[in-house]
Amino acid sequence: MNYWLVKSEPFVFSYDDLVRDGVTRWDGVRNYQARNNLRAMKEGDLCLFYHSNEGLAVVGIAKVSKEYYPDPTAEKGDWSVVELQPYKAVQEPLTLATIKQHPMLDQLGLVRNPRLSVMPVSSDEFFIILDLCKTTI
């Protein structure tokens, strides 16, 4: 089991939208590092769902329901998508400000490379974050 963090602008696609839709195709990724992370996801892996631009917080957990396949929205280039489904909303959203204050989370990709939209999270980091969200899985 691997753990990940995906970012979405909530006014484009929020965690509530994921709950509403039940499953979504995570398309439109046009960054090689992010794409390679999508390709490393296995069915059943869990993703922290982070709201960027607005909210600036981890708000839920998504599960990888389908492993990568070619992005149908890509007109050219070698891009991939996965499918995600809602797993669990967190009890308390965890804001970026709080994440930055936590000494155990200073290696988190979200802090070290704020522009990457799909990134791996260590299991230690994942469970620290769940704990800060007062959430169990």
Next chain:
DNA sequence: GCCAACGTTGGC
């Protein structure tokens, strides 16, 4: 292969 210019992301 280098590097300048440009575009995008995303926090503040």
Next chain:
DNA sequence: GCCAACGTTGGC
């Protein structure tokens, strides 16, 4: 709205 960081593009 601004700006820093990063990635991409394209000329040489």
